Amino acid sequence: MEGQPLSKKRDDFKSRRHFLKLGGLAVAGSGLLLYSCIPEDEPFAQQRQSEGDVFDLGSGDLGILNFAYALEQLEAAFYTRVLDGAYWAGASPIERLYLEDIRGHEVIHREFFKAAINAVAPPEQVLPELEFDFSGVDFSNRDSVLSTSILLEDTGVAAYNGAGDLIDLTLYLQLAGKIVSVEARHAAALRSVYLPGFTEFAGDDVVDEQGLDVARRPQTILQEVGNTGFIVTPFTANNLPTE
């Protein structure tokens, strides 16, 4: 191996597969990141005021917690829809069990972040309950459900891996670490069940030649999620830490 593999370069993690490629979820972008022109040096309170009623994730650890809360809301809402759908009702026992368990895990993660953020921030700084639009997903179709599930889980892994070193408080880093490995277990199980080939659980599209998993910065993740159109409620991410 050449070079400095552990150097603190921001560009050494690759987005190996664009969010949209796997699921074919060509839905128009949501209102996410519509407001991105706020000067960085403007005080937080003024920013919020100037944006009217559009929520900003916030700065520092609070911003990262709200970011994770948004992703967990998305996952929880998605799997809740899956369990209401025709595909799940008729799925194989193992797929039914996996999806039911995963739905529970994501709801628990969502409720955890809701409680955790409310414990440290005033209500107006807690990401509200988001509205979702899953009209691009066919919940009666196995391909549509499972490819979207895999997309969300791999995105979750990339999101936590790419946010870990932006976290300040060690407690939050440890909590994120407890969650990301469960997301990775989900991703591997669903990939193994659904994708052809025996090595897709940790496929070469997500694990690179150094044996490192996907990791992408919050801004990249939010753009990818925005492109799916799943999130209807607009919010901004103008103050997230970038290093």
Next chain:
Amino acid sequence: MDIIKFLDGFTTEKLTARMSSRRGALAAFGVFGTQALMAAAPCFRTASGKEALKQSNGAAVNALQLALILEYLEAEFYIKALDSGVLPNGRPEAVYMQISKHETAHVEFLKAGLEGAGVEPVFKPEFDYTADGAFAPFDTSNPDAYLQLLTLAQAFEDTGVRAYKGQAGNLQGTPFLMPALRIHSVEARHAAEVRRLRAGFLDISLDEDALPWITLDNRGPGMPPITQPVYDGEEEVVQGGVNLVELTEFGAVEVSQSYDEPLATQEVLQIIAPFLGCKE
């Protein structure tokens, strides 16, 4: 106390017994845990003979050395498994090859990272994958060899996940954190798949304790008691001070599945102690 004496006491009483009657091994871990760590420490040397886990380079370096020891353990295990002739063709072999590729890459990555930081990487210790006779995973004449390959893979991968998690705080603020996190989630992917493979082989794929995620502190059907320390503590339901059973509509089963728990350095060393062939 040297490692051989420790293992002698450990194995003659417990490990040579049949799997199903090895409950006493649990107690052995508890009683001899600290001695195991002290006994094992001299096994981890660098090129110049220093004890790798006792260098004064700080918590981050020690974290990486521990990670490297674990990766050595895993990498050699998968190479020997693939060479053994025990693995069935098809999916099992393909899965082990993919994991082997990653573990070998992790070894190289961590060695290069330590060297890049001006630190001597720990040498690969000598491993004893029989745990002094308790297993014979590479022996084609052992009818349980494949099951033991699955058992050990699950134990090593679930340990790896918890071990990296336990070092995250030690790596915070260093350039090593992100790569360690990225290895950590790969270990979790491996863990999920070997758990699926083992559950499929035993025809228990729908068993709550054999899913890709860990339920409570249950090691799962067919996992021998010696692997229980890999799962102790996984039953946690309080996260960040919040009792998630009380907070949500879910019970301890689902809540415990939703979070993997860290292991401290000493706990990791206690788990791998039976697999060290070190003759210090």
